[in-house]
Amino acid sequence: MTSKGHTLIGAEIFFECLRREGVEYIFGYPGGALLKIYEKLYDVDDIKHILVRHEQGATHMAEGYARATGKVGVVLVTSGPGATNTVTGIANAYMDSSPIVIFTGQVPTHLIGNDAFQEADILGITRPITKYNFLVKDVNELASTIRKAFFLARTGRPGPVLVDLPKDVMNAKCTFEYPEKVEIRGYKPTVQGHTMQIKKAAAKIKHAKKPLLYVGGGIIMSEAAKELTFFAKTHRIPVTMTLQGLGALPAKDELSLGMLGMHGTYWANQAVNNCDVLIALGARFDDRVTGKTETFATQAYKIHVDIDPTAIDKNVLVDLPIVGDVKHILSELSVEMTESPDTEEWLKTIQAWREDCPLVYETEDGKLRTEYVIEQISEKTGGEAIVVADVGQHQMWIAQYYQFNNPRLQISSAGLGTMGFSLPAAIGAAFGVQDKPVISISGDGGFMMNIQELVTAAYHKIPLKIFLINNSYLGMVRQWQELFHEKKYSFTDLSENNPDYVKVVASFGIPAFSTDNPNEVSELLDKALAYNEGPIFVEFKVAREDMVFPMVPAGASISDMMIKRLNPKTLV
Amino acid sequence: MKHTISVLVENKFGALNRVAAMFSARGFNLESISIGETEDPEISRMTIVTEGDEQILGQIVKQLNRLIDTIKVLDLTGALTVERELALITVFYQKSNRSELIGLCDIFKANVVDITQKTFTLEIVGPPEKIDSAINILIPFGIKEMARSGVVALSRGEQLNRHKKGSSEVLAI
Ligand SMILES: Cc1ncc(C[n+]2csc(CCOP(=O)(O)OP(=O)(O)O)c2C)c(N)n1
Numbered sequence: 001m002t003s004k005g006h007t008l009i010g011a012e013i014f015f016e017c018l019r020r021e022g023v024e025y026i027f028g029y030p031g032g033a034l035l036k037i038y039e040k041l042y043d044v045d046d047i048k049h050i051l052v053r054h055e056q057g058a059t060h061m062a063e064g065y066a067r068a069t070g071k072v073g074v075v076l077v078t079s080g081p082g083a084t085n086t087v088t089g090i091a092n093a094y095m096d097s098s099p100i101v102i103f104t105g106q107v108p109t110h111l112i113g114n115d116a117f118q119e120a121d122i123l124g125i126t127r128p129i130t131k132y133n134f135l136v137k138d139v140n141e142l143a144s145t146i147r148k149a150f151f152l153a154r155t156g157r158p159g160p161v162l163v164d165l166p167k168d169v170m171n172a173k174c175t176f177e178y179p180e181k182v183e184i185r186g187y188k189p190t191v192q193g194h195t196m197q198i199k200k201a202a203a204k205i206k207h208a209k210k211p212l213l214y215v216g217g218g219i220i221m222s223e224a225a226k227e228l229t230f231f232a233k234t235h236r237i238p239v240t241m242t243l244q245g246l247g248a249l250p251a252k253d254e255l256s257l258g259m260l261g262m263h264g265t266y267w268a269n270q271a272v273n274n275c276d277v278l279i280a281l282g283a284r285f286d287d288r289v290t291g292k293t294e295t296f297a298t299q300a301y302k303i304h305v306d307i308d309p310t311a312i313d314k315n316v317l318v319d320l321p322i323v324g325d326v327k328h329i330l331s332e333l334s335v336e337m338t339e340s341p342d343t344e345e346w347l348k349t350i351q352a353w354r355e356d357c358p359l360v361y362e363t364e365d366g367k368l369r370t371e372y373v374i375e376q377i378s379e380k381t382g383g384e385a386i387v388v389a390d391v392g393q394h395q396m397w398i399a400q401y402y403q404f405n406n407p408r409l410q411i412s413s414a415g416l417g418t419m420g421f422s423l424p425a426a427i428g429a430a431f432g433v434q435d436k437p438v439i440s441i442s443g444d445g446g447f448m449m450n451i452q453e454l455v456t457a458a459y460h461k462i463p464l465k466i467f468l469i470n471n472s473y474l475g476m477v478r479q480w481q482e483l484f485h486e487k488k489y490s491f492t493d494l495s496e497n498n499p500d501y502v503k504v505v506a507s508f509g510i511p512a513f514s515t516d517n518p519n520e521v522s523e524l525l526d527k528a529l530a531y532n533e534g535p536i537f538v539e540f541k542v543a544r545e546d547m548v549f550p551m552v553p554a555g556a557s558i559s560d561m562m563i564k565r566l567n568p569k570t571l572v
Numbered sequence: 573m574k575h576t577i578s579v580l581v582e583n584k585f586g587a588l589n590r591v592a593a594m595f596s597a598r599g600f601n602l603e604s605i606s607i608g609e610t611e612d613p614e615i616s617r618m619t620i621v622t623e624g625d626e627q628i629l630g631q632i633v634k635q636l637n638r639l640i641d642t643i644k645v646l647d648l649t650g651a652l653t654v655e656r657e658l659a660l661i662t663v664f665y666q667k668s669n670r671s672e673l674i675g676l677c678d679i680f681k682a683n684v685v686d687i688t689q690k691t692f693t694l695e696i697v698g699p700p701e702k703i704d705s706a707i708n709i710l711i712p713f714g715i716k717e718m719a720r721s722g723v724v725a726l727s728r729g730e731q732l733n734r735h736k737k738g739s740s741e742v743l744a745i
Contacts, residue, residue: 123586126588126595127586127589127590128593128597131640132640152640179639184642185582186582186639186640186642186643187640297674308638309634309637309638310631310635310637310638312634313627313630313631314631356709399601548737
């Protein structure tokens with residue numbers, strides 16, 4: 001290890017900084033602008049570089065790693081096309097507030113702005129999708145910039161931070177010093193909540209008859225699941241979770257109502273409609289959650305806790321905002337809660353809704369169903385696997401049917417809804433977490449979008465379980481076409497377009513299986529879960545035209561749910 | 573309703589861009605924006621004039637605060653402030669109305685900064701309303717072209733500290 005005060009070149013400083021930040025993995029892809037860094041990387045063995053096959057894959061891997069571990073994920077890509085290939089992944093991390101740091105190579109400083117070979121204004125391109133971004137013009141600023149980048153990525157409301165590294169700066173020399181403290185004048189996230197506001201909140205909750213906790217990804221990010229569970233159980237307040245919040249309270253807990261919103265459970269949405277005090281914790285009133293905002297929880301006094309002041313009053317006006325870290329605030333709130341509300345009646349009412357309209361799917365025709373596959377995975381893993389969904393119907397079925405019993409198990413692209421997320425994100429998660437099964441579940445559409453990363457999984461022999469839900473449709477789009485677009489199945493039928501997935505995957509050297517028989521599911525899952533030599537793949541050929549229910553049509557009130565489709569195809 | 577917001581930002585390249593981009597990305601109305609160095613060369617002051625109801629204004633202030641380069645956001649609306657704008661206006665004149673025009677310049681305390689056979693170029697400094705009314709008066713003469721700087725503003729006397737970054741008062745809006 002190089003001590004403080006040595007003269008180093010930029011590329012060496014880069015690795016020294018990463019060491020100081022405790023970086024274990026870099027997900028990267030080389031190129032001209034990075035040659036010096038890759039030259040130095042050759043002799044670095046305490047930080048592992050994972051060669052991806054597309055830079056988008058690198059960003060999703062870094063995000064999967066970050067979300068599974070709570071640490072910062074790191075990406076290294078070259079200038080121009082390497083950098084632009086990361087854009088979707090960066091936007092994804094931004095929308096889901098995931099801490100990643102992206103290092104992009106850049107043309108030498110004297111060529112910046114000259115339309116030089118492989119130049120792209122990546123700072124300009126990523127400004128709206130990063131928490132912050134930097135161009136390092138002088139090697140003397142390299143160490144402090146990297147320090148700031150990691151600090152910004154992981155503190156406050158986390159998010160992606162990009163650092164652009166011109167080629168000449170990587171060759172330039174300076175004395176290496178890693179700043180101990182970071183001072184950013186304009187950046188002082190509020191951590192502690194306002195005491196008076198917290199007291200007020202406690203007073204409201206104590207006297208509520210029908211309180212409801214509505215919790216989002218913020219709980220997971222601030223590691224506040226324990227505080228939440230304690231609070232909910234002590235005061236017997238039911239909890240509904242957003243997609244990002246799943247696992248905050250164990251799904252098996254009697255107070256867990258599962259997910260709310262567009263494809264949320266009937267009872268969760270009914271609870272929202274009828275509650276008298278709604279306590280939103282680290283959730284942002286996303287439109288997929290609220291439906292029509294004017295009719296969202298109209299009877300409720302709304303308390304909103306969030307680290308990001310801009311989340312407050314953005315979509316829904318609240319009565320009592322509390323800005324700060326939800327972990328701190330929950331602990332303080334617990335202290336203030338000297339008595340509990342009486343919620344027994346309320347819990348009974350919710351139980352009745354639960355029995356009225358349970359989650360159900362068709363079983364009688366003998367066809368294989370995604371819901372069944374997910375239920376089986378959930379049972380076999382005891383709700384303790386990391387499940388990385390792609391985007392589409394299967395993603396919603398995972399949210400409904402997988403019983404997430406711990407935080408950091410549900411990983412999916414919620415805010416941006418990026419198809420192609422699952423496989424690389426699951427690879428990243430599997431690098432980060434070795435003591436739990438990691439499962440990637442994709443639709444046949446999304447699987448194709450980053451299929452090249454199978455190489456990355458195979459080469460590193462990571463024990464990833466890759467499950468493909470093949471309905472030969474872009475299922476979720478097909479669902480909207482059936483419901484809202486006169487059944488014009490425009491470009492969503494993949495039956496003639498799909499390859500033989502087993503052959504494709506096998507060609508990457510990964511054992512691959514396929515079934516359309518419900519009776520074979522259990523055995524194939526056992527086999528996949530037991531296999532630890534490397535990745536393993538199972539394709540489930542499911543009923544083609546199923547739809548995700550319940551459903552709130554976009555823009556409708558969450559009280560106007562479509563419960564299910566009966567045969568013949570009418571809706572109730 | 574119109575609002576004047578004063579923002580102190582780090583004097584770094586990209587800061588103006590971030591602010592302007594935030595307005596366009598979130599669909600906030602941006603009527604004028606002006607920026608220049610302050611007494612501290614590391615800090616620039618931006619004056620932003622925008623339009624929207626209280627809720628939108630609240631969001632604008634919070635979004636501005638959220639930007640890493642932002643040091644402080646002051647909503648000057650309704651406070652005692654000094655607001656000034658500079659306009660350069662080139663108007664046509666004829667012999668017959670030249671003295672009338674010069675008379676008007678006096679009333680508006682405008683300076684004639686350029687003159688040709690056919691045109692005067694006037695420099696007017698004042699609150700935006702004064703410039704609006706000067707323009708209205710000048711229209712009949714025929715305005716050749718004009719440029720306005722956008723407003724710069726400061727609160728009078730003691731600085732007001734509303735919406736200070738990181739303080740939890742912001743929350744209570
Ligand atoms: C990159 C990207 N392109 C397009 C979409 C729009 N989209 C949302 S869901 C969906 C269909 C997904 O189909 P599939 O991957 O087969 O999953 P399924 O819905 O059948 O489970 C599409 C095309 C998207 N979310 N992301």
